Amino acid sequence: MRKLLLTSLRSPYLDDAKIYSPLGLLYLKSAVEEAVKDVVVDLRDDYDLEYPSQLGGYDFVGLSVMTPQRQEASNVLKTIKEHYPETKVIIGGPHALHYQEDVMKEPYDFVVPRDGQRSLIKILEGSTDRLQYDVMTRSEWGNQPRPDRSSFKARQFLFHYNYKLNGRSAATILTATGCPMKCTFCEEAETATRWSPLEKICDELDDIQSLGNRAVYIFDDLFAIAMTKVVPIVEELSRRDLIYRCNGQANFFTKWGENFAQLLGETGCYEIAFGHETGSQKILDNTLKQTTVKQNWDSIKYAKKHGIKVKSFLMIGLPGETYETIKQTEDFIANAGMDDFQLCVYYPYKGTQIRDAIDRGDNLVDITFEGEGLGAYGQKGGKSECVVRTSELTSEQLLAERDRLVAKYKPESHSHFFDTHLDTEVEYE
Numbered sequence: 001m002r003k004l005l006l007t008s009l010r011s012p013y014l015d016d017a018k019i020y021s022p023l024g025l026l027y028l029k030s031a032v033e034e035a036v037k038d039v040v041v042d043l044r045d046d047y048d049l050e051y052p053s054q055l056g057g058y059d060f061v062g063l064s065v066m067t068p069q070r071q072e073a074s075n076v077l078k079t080i081k082e083h084y085p086e087t088k089v090i091i092g093g094p095h096a097l098h099y100q101e102d103v104m105k106e107p108y109d110f111v112v113p114r115d116g117q118r119s120l121i122k123i124l125e126g127s128t129d130r131l132q133y134d135v136m137t138r139s140e141w142g143n144q145p146r147p148d149r150s151s152f153k154a155r156q157f158l159f160h161y162n163y164k165l166n167g168r169s170a171a172t173i174l175t176a177t178g179c180p181m182k183c184t185f186c187e188e189a190e191t192a193t194r195w196s197p198l199e200k201i202c203d204e205l206d207d208i209q210s211l212g213n214r215a216v217y218i219f220d221d222l223f224a225i226a227m228t229k230v231v232p233i234v235e236e237l238s239r240r241d242l243i244y245r246c247n248g249q250a251n252f253f254t255k256w257g258e259n260f261a262q263l264l265g266e267t268g269c270y271e272i273a274f275g276h277e278t279g280s281q282k283i284l285d286n287t288l289k290q291t292t293v294k295q296n297w298d299s300i301k302y303a304k305k306h307g308i309k310v311k312s313f314l315m316i317g318l319p320g321e322t323y324e325t326i327k328q329t330e331d332f333i334a335n336a337g338m339d340d341f342q343l344c345v346y347y348p349y350k351g352t353q354i355r356d357a358i359d360r361g362d363n364l365v366d367i368t369f370e371g372e373g374l375g376a377y378g379q380k381g382g383k384s385e386c387v388v389r390t391s392e393l394t395s396e397q398l399l400a401e402r403d404r405l406v407a408k409y410k411p412e413s414h415s416h417f418f419d420t421h422l423d424t425e426v427e428y429e
């Protein structure tokens with residue numbers, strides 16, 4: 001039997017990297033095991049490069065990489081190549097897609113942008129093409145095997161992830177991938193929505209419940225988007241007494257008046273997270289968010305009215321940001337009624353329309369990129385980083401404004417901020 005190790009990378013810049021499990025690897029494991037009979041698949045998310053033998057003995061090692069993990073990925077690659085030169089190293093995940101040019105310059109044996117299921121199978125079946133790009137159609141996505149949460153190895157792997165929703169042990173699930181929106185700051189903009197069939201979602205929920213979970217976090221970029229698609233899923237969750245958290249988009253959420261909020265509230269939605277981004281209409285328009293400030297405010301009002309906790313994802317440093325637009329975001333934080341928020345400074349990842357415009361030297365966007373940083377919005381100690389400036393605000397001013405708002409409004413999401421910024425907090429008050 002050949003041996004394949006699928007590993008997600010350590011993220012030492014996060015406060016806790018063991019909250020949400022890397023679902024992608026569980027999808028890959030199932031796909032490979034169904035299609036390739038002579039391969040044993042192991043999962044790993046922790047290792048110590050001081051002890052390379054933890055990564056030894058494999059014919060293939062697959063790394064799942066997000067951009068902030070790129071240095072760690074290079075370190076793992078180097079270690080494996082040094083100690084186990086026969087092992088083929090495969091890189092996949094969002095970094096392999098959006099930073100493909102950079103990744104191709106490194107000695108990875110295979111580079112897998114986008115859907116990895118069939119590419120991995122092709123590699124195991126002997127394909128020698130170094131770049132393996134694949135996108136599954138809607139029906140192919142719907143027909144793939146469900147992610148493995150039930151094998152002994154998967155259970156062992158999942159055991160280390162600890163996510164609680166209202167005190168209940170929670171698992172993550174994906175009911176659909178893709179996002180139809182055009183937001184210029186997002187890599188996932190305008191990607192085809194591919195749903196999992198309800199029967200498969202039910203099988204996944206069986207797996208999730210058999211692990212003792214009584215809650216789920218629906219990872220979909222946007223879940224609360226199409227009522228007709230959502231109704232059978234939330235009814236199923238309610239029937240099983242699984243409370244849930246999901247992501248919404250203010251425009252779609254408020255399109256039906258309060259009906260969407262009522263539906264979610266009545267079926268056990270404990271928390272909804274909205275990418276509100278900003279309190280400024282100018283910034284929403286500058287980034288093609290297709291949402292009004294009023295919809296942002298209404299989304300919170302409706303959700304709260306129906307008993308749902310609201311978390312708001314906010315950014316500053318988007319094109320055209322000024323002290324005035326930040327003041328509007330502050331007003332939104334102070335008065336719109338959210339329970340929690342996460343406030344970061346925008347990072348122009350490759351693959352976003354803003355970054356494309358910057359790289360083209362397009363002066364129409366009021367944002368300047370000062371060069372790559374770590375690339376993680378939220379970092380240890382509640383910190384953020386800033387690698388951009390606008391015509392009115394320097395990167396230092398943007399970061400200072402971000403820290404000022406966090407210190408002043410003390411959101412639960414940034415509780416670690418206060419462990420490390422106690423002096424600053426006093427200063428700001």
Ligand code: B12
Nearest residue numbers: 011022024062063064066067092093094115116376377378
């Ligand atoms: C859930 C999620 C998280 C979760 C958990 C992630 C996890 N453990 O898997 C949390 C909240 C922790 C998180 C954190 C962050 N995230 Co996030 N996250 C997502 C989200 C919404 C879904 C990921 C997911 O499960 N997708 C579904 C699975 C099936 O897809 P997948 O993981 O991509 O895997 C498939 C392929 O990529 C490929 N593949 C993946 N790995 C491998 C490995 C091999 C060997 C092969 C062959 C193929 C392969 O095959 C898989 C099956 O098709 C995505 C957006 C999105 N729609 O993908 C953003 C996304 C991945 N996150 C992103 C970012 C920026 C972050 C943060 C940096 C934000 C921050 N806090 O600063 C952090 C970084 C965390 C870290 N460890 O460094 C970006 C990544 C951009 C980039 N260039 O890397 C995305 C694309 C969102 C966005 N549009 O900005 N994230």
